[in-house]
Amino acid sequence: MPTAMPYTDVHRAFAQAIAHHGTMSAKQAYKALLAIYAKYHDGEEIPSEDDIPEVVASINGKLYRYDQKICFVHYEPADTDFYVFCNLVESQIDRIQNYYSESETTLFRLVLREMATSEEHKLKPIMCLNLTGEIQGKQLSKVRAEQLLDQWEKMGYFVQLGGMWHFGPKVIGEFDRYLTTNYPEQMRMCKLCKESVFYGVRCDKCPESFHRDCMKKYLRRLTNCPGCKNLWSTPV
Amino acid sequence: MGRPKRTLGQPSTSTAKVRVNIGVSAGPSNLGSSSLLQSTQPKQKKGASSSAVLTEPELDEMVISMVKVVLNLSVNKHPIKKQALVKHALAGNGRAFAKVIERATNELAHVYGYKLVETERNKKYIVVSTITSGSVLDLTEKYRRTYTLLYLILGYIFMKSGDIPEQGLWDYLAKLHITNDRKHAYFGDVRKLVTQTFIKQAYLVRTKKVVEGMNEDRIFIGWGVRAEHELSKKDILESMCKLLGRPSICYMAQHTAAYGPMRNEDDEDDVVEPTPK
Numbered sequence: 001m002p003t004a005m006p007y008t009d010v011h012r013a014f015a016q017a018i019a020h021h022g023t024m025s026a027k028q029a030y031k032a033l034l035a036i037y038a039k040y041h042d043g044e045e046i047p048s049e050d051d052i053p054e055v056v057a058s059i060n061g062k063l064y065r066y067d068q069k070i071c072f073v074h075y076e077p078a079d080t081d082f083y084v085f086c087n088l089v090e091s092q093i094d095r096i097q098n099y100y101s102e103s104e105t106t107l108f109r110l111v112l113r114e115m116a117t118s119e120e121h122k123l124k125p126i127m128c129l130n131l132t133g134e135i136q137g138k139q140l141s142k143v144r145a146e147q148l149l150d151q152w153e154k155m156g157y158f159v160q161l162g163g164m165w166h167f168g169p170k171v172i173g174e175f176d177r178y179l180t181t182n183y184p185e186q187m188r189m190c191k192l193c194k195e196s197v198f199y200g201v202r203c204d205k206c207p208e209s210f211h212r213d214c215m216k217k218y219l220r221r222l223t224n225c226p227g228c229k230n231l232w233s234t235p236v
Numbered sequence: 237m238g239r240p241k242r243t244l245g246q247p248s249t250s251t252a253k254v255r256v257n258i259g260v261s262a263g264p265s266n267l268g269s270s271s272l273l274q275s276t277q278p279k280q281k282k283g284a285s286s287s288a289v290l291t292e293p294e295l296d297e298m299v300i301s302m303v304k305v306v307l308n309l310s311v312n313k314h315p316i317k318k319q320a321l322v323k324h325a326l327a328g329n330g331r332a333f334a335k336v337i338e339r340a341t342n343e344l345a346h347v348y349g350y351k352l353v354e355t356e357r358n359k360k361y362i363v364v365s366t367i368t369s370g371s372v373l374d375l376t377e378k379y380r381r382t383y384t385l386l387y388l389i390l391g392y393i394f395m396k397s398g399d400i401p402e403q404g405l406w407d408y409l410a411k412l413h414i415t416n417d418r419k420h421a422y423f424g425d426v427r428k429l430v431t432q433t434f435i436k437q438a439y440l441v442r443t444k445k446v447v448e449g450m451n452e453d454r455i456f457i458g459w460g461v462r463a464e465h466e467l468s469k470k471d472i473l474e475s476m477c478k479l480l481g482r483p484s485i486c487y488m489a490q491h492t493a494a495y496g497p498m499r500n501e502d503d504e505d506d507v508v509e510p511t512p513k
Contacts, residue, residue, distance in 0.1 A: 014370075015347075020374065020376065033370075098314070221511045
């Protein structure tokens with residue numbers, strides 16, 4: 001398209017859909033966009049998957065003002081792309097909400113803590129539930145904790161892989177800075193792209209982690225670990 | 237009674253297009269910011285005095301805060317109190333409210349497709365979506381189920397032309413094999429939804445009425461203010477009529493409520509007489 005898209009109900013409906021879900025896979029988002037175009041777009045064009053970034057960019061142009069953004073997250077553990085509705089700033093005003101109780105938000109923080117400090121950033125389900133024991137003040141039942149974890153999984157905060165809970169695309173989109181600030185020892189940065197790496201590939205001779213995609217590109221030209229310079233031997 | 241059949245739990249989605257307005261959901265549950273509650277940040281008092289004239293940047297800041305607070309407080313769909321908005325978004329500066337809320341209303345509509353509606357005379361607000369969903373894909377499974385139930389209830393109340401006794405509602409739902417005494421396989425905790433959730437969200441209202449010949453007041457259930465704003469009576473009428481298998485004009489009172497009067501009595505005078513040859 002030669003000129004920028006005007007901001008229409010297509011954008012509004014799409015923004016609402018992503019915000020409602022919290023997180024949508026790229027495929028899910030595309031299907032939703034097709035129906036939204038059919039309903040709200042003035043004209044006969046059918047969007048392709050490549051049109052999504054432009055729609056998202058238009059929406060982000062408006063959301064920027066409220067410290068919100070639809071982030072694109074390539075989630076390596078599942079090799080899937082996601083669009084995540086993120087709140088970027090954590091100031092006084094952003095803290096006002098009436099949806100979760102204090103105990104519930106505490107549980108969320110505790111799960112983040114446990115996950116961040118665990119060796120490979122993954123937790124057994126029972127570990128998450130047991131964290132209810134650490135909550136001061138109003139207690140949370142295990143049943144309620146299970147419901148919350150289920151909700152949070154659906155929203156993309158966490159993902160279950162191989163029976164273990166992992167950071168999901170929404171945590172990667174919204175909590176990167178929070179985690180690297182609070183758990184600097186345990187959170188890794190990929191030296192190749194300078195971004196946080198949550199689930200990457202490890203060198204077997206030094207503690208460095210890299211994004212799988214970053215390493216794939218790098219290994220086309222070079223064979224040494226970018227960190228310790230020894231021969232890279234981990235499969236990518 | 238046997239286990240409720242799954243198909244009966246979702247009659248309207250199979251026989252009628254249930255266009256459920258998303259309502260509000262883009263006040264994303266703010267786990268991000270809430271997680272920093274542990275910080276010992278002192279409560280920041282806004283520097284701007286409430287008596288001085290606000291500068292444009294100050295006003296702009298307040299509008300941004302207002303939009304954020306409205307979104308965050310709208311997630312649970314409970315009507316938002318004006319005092320809460322003044323307290324959180326304007327740091328108590330009530331004078332600025334009128335100006336700020338006007339701008340915030342425009343921004344919510346322009347950016348998100350949300351309408352900020354005043355209910356209860358300047359005291360409470362609800363956020364309503366002006367965009368109906370593109371498809372069921374825009375909504376989560378759980379949301380669709382919950383609001384399908386609501387749609388069935390609102391449809392029934394509408395066809396009954398107004399408030400219905402609570403027991404009548406339970407009888408109607410029972411006919412659809414939607415029981416209220418245990419967790420429904422498809423809809424979940426129906427009792428809680430009808431007696432608490434939908435009421436708090438202003439989709440339904442419960443009123444007590446004195447009924448002739450009865451000792452106690454009876455409880456009636458009717459459309460709440462949110463239902464009035466979010467749902468199109470035309471859509472409800474047509475959906476219910478699809479279920480019932482008859483055209484909507486068979487239900488004159490409801491048809492009029494949805495479409496307006498069929499013919500104005502004054503129009504009788506406009507009938508053209510054939511000119512005599």
